[in-house]
Amino acid sequence: MDAEVIILGAGAGGLSCAHSLLKKGVKVVIIEKENEVGGLMRSVKFKDFSVDYGYKNLDNGIPDVHHFWKELLKDDYSSIEIRTGILYKGNVIELEKKYKGVTRGMPLGLLVSSAVDMLISKLRYRRLNTSSLANSIYARRGKKFTQIFSQEYSERSRGLKWSRIPAPSNNKDSKPLSDFLSDALKTIPKKGGSFHPNKGTGQIIEQLVKEIKQMGGEIYTGCQVTAISHQNNQISNVTVSKSDEDVKISGSKFVSSLPLQFVSPLMGIDFAPSKMELSFKRGVIMVYLFLKKPVKFVHNSLRVSCPNVFVSRITNYAAFGGTMIPKGKACLCLEYFTPHSKHLITLSDQEIKELAISECQKSNLFDKNDCADVLVIRNLQADSAQSWEDYKMDSTRKSLYKQLSGFENLYQINRTGADKSSYAGIMAAKSIVENNRTEFDELTKPDVVSPWKGAI
Numbered sequence: 001m002d003a004e005v006i007i008l009g010a011g012a013g014g015l016s017c018a019h020s021l022l023k024k025g026v027k028v029v030i031i032e033k034e035n036e037v038g039g040l041m042r043s044v045k046f047k048d049f050s051v052d053y054g055y056k057n058l059d060n061g062i063p064d065v066h067h068f069w070k071e072l073l074k075d076d077y078s079s080i081e082i083r084t085g086i087l088y089k090g091n092v093i094e095l096e097k098k099y100k101g102v103t104r105g106m107p108l109g110l111l112v113s114s115a116v117d118m119l120i121s122k123l124r125y126r127r128l129n130t131s132s133l134a135n136s137i138y139a140r141r142g143k144k145f146t147q148i149f150s151q152e153y154s155e156r157s158r159g160l161k162w163s164r165i166p167a168p169s170n171n172k173d174s175k176p177l178s179d180f181l182s183d184a185l186k187t188i189p190k191k192g193g194s195f196h197p198n199k200g201t202g203q204i205i206e207q208l209v210k211e212i213k214q215m216g217g218e219i220y221t222g223c224q225v226t227a228i229s230h231q232n233n234q235i236s237n238v239t240v241s242k243s244d245e246d247v248k249i250s251g252s253k254f255v256s257s258l259p260l261q262f263v264s265p266l267m268g269i270d271f272a273p274s275k276m277e278l279s280f281k282r283g284v285i286m287v288y289l290f291l292k293k294p295v296k297f298v299h300n301s302l303r304v305s306c307p308n309v310f311v312s313r314i315t316n317y318a319a320f321g322g323t324m325i326p327k328g329k330a331c332l333c334l335e336y337f338t339p340h341s342k343h344l345i346t347l348s349d350q351e352i353k354e355l356a357i358s359e360c361q362k363s364n365l366f367d368k369n370d371c372a373d374v375l376v377i378r379n380l381q382a383d384s385a386q387s388w389e390d391y392k393m394d395s396t397r398k399s400l401y402k403q404l405s406g407f408e409n410l411y412q413i414n415r416t417g418a419d420k421s422s423y424a425g426i427m428a429a430k431s432i433v434e435n436n437r438t439e440f441d442e443l444t445k446p447d448v449v450s451p452w453k454g455a456i
């Protein structure tokens, strides 16, 4: 099994790295603990459906990755429009200005009561606006508008109440907080357009695997890395366990796409995030509802701000076009983020299925008789599913990245965001080929601004 480069994990990052290395003639071996490849970007296949793993918006912020995917899939990687809505008490409120003008489809009663609330809030919260993030925004936008448009969804997805976050100040030390604020208020996906594989994001994985195998790459599934040995800032070998048998694998370079909280303990590095470090805490339970009929709304996703339901985000795969969904049918994926819905962890799959259907029914999304099948996928350590803003702010994460970059022949490429992981994988391959890791370390730092930003 020994090779020049050993890649740990066969997700978007690891496979992109392997593909880029093989193209330059470097021999690679990929070790994956699951029996299937793709990690958080694999397809979810069920009967005649083949859909994404949760919500996947490939928002094309990184030109190198965009071109890499385009070259892989050609015409099957097509431009799509992303339309996002808000689900609030049975109403789908439009987030894209161009479709519904100023009212954004809010029912008149809700619009008027929110406008009145805005006037009252401006008076009530003006004097309290320095006490918390919530109060400072209520004073500007009104409490009700804030809760509907940003606060409720942000609190669910981050698992942090805005009342616990201090109000932003203008001094330069508050930079991370203003980042947090701008992200929380971001309602419309950035300009530049989105692209999506016609058969779903798992199509990228399938094409990568096909080409990796054609170029002679070896992928070992069902093999778990259980230890990473090192000496004098060099990784010497990894221990891989398969069916209770341990094998040591050596190589000259190692690329890890394992999340930091898994890779650090394997190397004997302590991992202990503080309570406020949100990015390590986000798990997700995904409930796929396979429907006999199309749904009434046209949005790719709905952010949920109804106070009386637990779901946080709903993806409507039919709205992505392509061939993920058989004609005349639909599939919704309900994401329950576990910091917000902790109690769901203890429920059985049957109980979660019933909850998901009843929440959709309550929100007028479809009639329960239209639901043919339900699938529950739990990923309680979906570290990469969380917000980029939280990810780059965590101090434990920054310090671990720094420690790992001290190992000269180790490239840690796991990131939040399929584009960022793939970019880190491509850059690791480039550094290995050029035998110079400076560019990799500079351009893929967890808190780097460029080139993550800047749409195509």
Ligand SMILES: Cc1cc2nc3c(=O)[nH]c(=O)nc-3n(C[C@H](O)[C@H](O)[C@H](O)COP(=O)(O)OP(=O)(O)OC[C@H]3O[C@@H](n4cnc5c(N)ncnc54)[C@H](O)[C@@H]3O)c2cc1C
Residues within 6 Å of the ligand: 008, 009, 010, 011, 012, 013, 014, 031, 032, 033, 034, 037, 038, 039, 040, 041, 053, 054, 055, 056, 057, 058, 059, 223, 224, 225, 226, 257, 258, 259, 262, 284, 335, 379, 382, 384, 385, 413, 414, 415, 416, 417, 418, 419, 420, 421
């Ligand atoms: C619900 C959800 C929604 C998301 N939405 C978006 C989105 O809209 N846009 C976007 O760009 N990104 C999104 N993401 C994030 C994106 O999917 C991930 O950031 C990206 O796929 C991570 O790729 P990776 O290769 O770095 O890691 P992973 O996909 O996590 O791959 C790591 C691999 O390592 C394997 N592994 C772990 N431990 C071991 C071990 N000890 N030994 C061997 N193998 C091991 C894992 O099984 C896995 O296959 C979302 C993620 C989720 C879960």
